Amino acid sequence: MAVDNRFGPEYRDADDDPALFIRNEIITGPVSDWATDFSHLEPEWAADPYPIQDDLRQRCPIAHTGRFGGGWLPVRYADVAAIAYDTDRFSSRAIIMNNARPPREIAPVGGSPPISSDPPFHHEARKLLLPAFTRSAISRLEPATRAFCDSLIDAFDGRDVVDAAQEYAQHIPVRVIADMLGFPPEDGPQFREFVADLLEGINLPPDERVERVHRLFQYLLAQVDEHLARPRDDLTSYLLDVELGGHKLDPDHVVGTMALLLIAGIDTTWSAIGASLWHLASVPADRARLVAEPGLLPVAMEELLRAYAPVTMARLVTQDMHWGGVDMKADDWILLSFPAANRDPAQFDRAGQVIIDREVNRHAAFGLGIHRCLGSHLARMELRVALQAWLDRIPVFSLADPAAVTWAAGQIRGPRTLPLRIRD
Amino acid sequence: MALSLKGYGLGEGSDAVKVHIDSGRCQGHGRCYDLAPGLFGDDDEGYGQVLGNGIVPPGEEKAARLAVANCPERAIDLLEET
Numbered sequence: 243m244a245v246d247n248r249f250g251p252e253y254r255d256a257d258d259d260p261a262l263f264i265r266n267e268i269i270t271g272p273v274s275d276w277a278t279d280f281s282h283l284e285p286e287w288a289a290d291p292y293p294i295q296d297d298l299r300q301r302c303p304i305a306h307t308g309r310f311g312g313g314w315l316p317v318r319y320a321d322v323a324a325i326a327y328d329t330d331r332f333s334s335r336a337i338i339m340n341n342a343r344p345p346r347e348i349a350p351v352g353g354s355p356p357i358s359s360d361p362p363f364h365h366e367a368r369k370l371l372l373p374a375f376t377r378s379a380i381s382r383l384e385p386a387t388r389a390f391c392d393s394l395i396d397a398f399d400g401r402d403v404v405d406a407a408q409e410y411a412q413h414i415p416v417r418v419i420a421d422m423l424g425f426p427p428e429d430g431p432q433f434r435e436f437v438a439d440l441l442e443g444i445n446l447p448p449d450e451r452v453e454r455v456h457r458l459f460q461y462l463l464a465q466v467d468e469h470l471a472r473p474r475d476d477l478t479s480y481l482l483d484v485e486l487g488g489h490k491l492d493p494d495h496v497v498g499t500m501a502l503l504l505i506a507g508i509d510t511t512w513s514a515i516g517a518s519l520w521h522l523a524s525v526p527a528d529r530a531r532l533v534a535e536p537g538l539l540p541v542a543m544e545e546l547l548r549a550y551a552p553v554t555m556a557r558l559v560t561q562d563m564h565w566g567g568v569d570m571k572a573d574d575w576i577l578l579s580f581p582a583a584n585r586d587p588a589q590f591d592r593a594g595q596v597i598i599d600r601e602v603n604r605h606a607a608f609g610l611g612i613h614r615c616l617g618s619h620l621a622r623m624e625l626r627v628a629l630q631a632w633l634d635r636i637p638v639f640s641l642a643d644p645a646a647v648t649w650a651a652g653q654i655r656g657p658r659t660l661p662l663r664i665r666d
Numbered sequence: 667m668a669l670s671l672k673g674y675g676l677g678e679g680s681d682a683v684k685v686h687i688d689s690g691r692c693q694g695h696g697r698c699y700d701l702a703p704g705l706f707g708d709d710d711e712g713y714g715q716v717l718g719n720g721i722v723p724p725g726e727e728k729a730a731r732l733a734v735a736n737c738p739e740r741a742i743d744l745l746e747e748t
Contacts, residue, residue, distance in 0.1 A: 372711035614693035
């Protein structure tokens, strides 16, 4: 067998040149006017972004900010959908709005294919991953997921108050994705740090961000070494082995996709599970109805995904243009808020209300167009199983201290502290 | 977009109605095969597929309507069989 030398010293010692990134001044602090100075990193947005989005939908409806080097925030469903579908004028070469834009030359591949890829490369990279993430492939993970949820609940034995975000929701996606990638389950706490580094440390100095990303890639390269030495039936060995156009993948592609698969499924599903439990703890009638009618869960879950969609994406404008009534410039950011689209009254009847038995629900929580969340079937399985297990075992629960609940700022929103009273 | 089967003659013993997926729009969200498993399945990459000839049998009308109304990509239509 030929030695796989793609990950040798030549690759490892090559320095990415951060100088190629377009950097801007970091601006933080209270927002003066959400229409002209928005920031999804400020506490007001984290605590409750929906009134802000509703107000902007009346006033703008595409808000601007000078932060992050300049960007736009559409809040109407129609605008969000149009941007998601227009991959020519809105590139995915960066999908986390921050203070450094990658050079245009990294398109159409981007740093973490396929989420960072544009056509035509995007389709090829995505096709490699789709079979592992179909509903039927994912259904094989369901029994182990349920058993894991039960084990987390077993550990609550004898306690009155638990943190459902930190002691329950967080652990479920971490365990599942570690199994899929073939990473040691005990490394879970490190994954949580990687996620925080990438998604939450947005306004840190760029050099510090580079250093933190470096830590993640060092970890992934250690996993590559381990899998090259001992190949097995998991996604890491699959990525190391698979071919595209007759060649094994470029090493950057392998490691970038590993990073994507590790990071993208953690905060997102954690947020969806946590937000759903927060809602049910806050609205006793909805909780009681789901306990009485377990068959309603699949419908209820879609409504919770609509109302508390955790994921906002970003795009970069590819050319100067007049779009949606505003003058966009090449390299402006778009903060692509699926949560805002999901609460647009022009698209949804009673958009601001959670209607637990809403049957017609064309929501965009998993995105629209070619970048539909690759892990949506996995996320739905985890969310359904996590809620089923919780409701079966803990049918009565409430917010122990509403003021103690905290929500993540940034593009992935969900509860990060969620004390629930699980016994009277 | 037809959200109702009224006007298609369904239940009146006249023309049959078929479900159709626009494969150019489908992105594999899977709402159709979740909501109407009697009418839709998934392929090896998770994209929706119409099962059999796609004719909506009695009892599946509501499932068909929900699949159409919940597709995020608006990729599903109900067509009158001609």
